[in-house]
Amino acid sequence: MTTFHRRGITEEAAEASIYQACQKLRLPTIKGQFVDLAAAAPRDQMSYLGFLAELLMAECDYRARKASERRIKMAGFPRQKSLREFDFDANSNIDPAVINTLATSDWVRKHLPLCLIGDSGTGKSHLLIALATEAAMAGFKVRYTLAAKLVNELVEAADEKMLTKTIARYGRVDLLCIDELGYMELDRHGAELLFQVLTEREESNSVAIASNEAFSGWTKTFTEPRLCAAIVDRLTYGGNIIETGTHSYRWAKTQAQAATAQKAAAG
Template identity: 75%
Template structure:
């Protein structure tokens, strides 16, 4: 059985080595890992630059706060379950003139999530709809929102299994706790009536209270191939478009265009 660490006692006139050891122990007890690792270097820099005690303390505390915020953002991004990293800074707006940069950068401020509004990204494969979905979801996680990413087919399968195991309400509640639910590849596969009904329950549970963002390679008019019940299809479209921002990313795959351009450059 390990013994508890000895209590810290403040002493005047500590040697530099003893002072560093005391700071190290205090940071461990107070769980301040950034101050612990940066203290010595920051103290040396403060001495060289003749900072006041207040400036020195502010430098350390700001570094701890910034690093703690970074770690929290990283945890939220991991918890979101994105399949790969995508950033808005990597999106090529010049390659896809259908996507308005001003609208996307406004969305990155996350006001639409604060108001519980939906986002619909509609376009053919390769036009950037999934890139934008993940990138905007990442922005939301970095801003402090709880985010969950899921493929539409996987979500429906999970809901069907939950219904069979009599834990549907628990599963819907779990999805209801996130601030932003990102559903990708909606419209890729036909859903049977039961699966579509269960998905509708999730959307209804979040209506006007928590945001849903979807990416689809089908226009709304083509969703009857996914939701074969016309009335249910109309109700789902209504849920996802009320107060929504809708961005149509077009039909021309810029990934394909970039590949062709690279191949042409090699051939030339």
């Protein structure tokens, strides 16, 4: 056991003791920065309390950053997307002010739903992942999944008598993101299982979805009208609905790039 003395300890011994203590207490940032900060403290006229505060805040910042990275990794996003990368100029249907308000994650804090509706290439999935990433960075537990994948998992869980446990697992996360809802028809059993997940989360945790179908077309996915109406109600009540439009800015960008390449080749 290391013994610390108030007097008579050399600088080298003090550094060695702090290094060992940081290893035992798992304080990697303090371990890596205390020597440089201690050297800078006299020059910056830093008090003992100021020096200690700098070290502890550096450690807190490191832990918060690592925790944020873990939440983002655990969310299972298929790719990284950020709001900084989103081209608002290319899609006039999307109001930057509304998206910036959603980026505060207050809707997740209030357990409200979010629906992103629009054709392919209009930025639905980009916004879904980017806003969910903001929520993860804000401290919320997030889970991303494709609608078909979620339903298949629920069907398999039901067959293996693990449905209750699986629904509870999806119910615990603060934000559940369901992408590509509406791309395929679900049979009644699959639709009912998805409805159970949504019911488990109702008014207790948020759900965000991205769909290429307007709500009027959801009967193609949920073929039983009453069940379809109930699912729409679960996903829209009190929440935010963002319509990303029908014009694919991704396709327009591809065309513009092709035209530019042709001009360059001709010139």
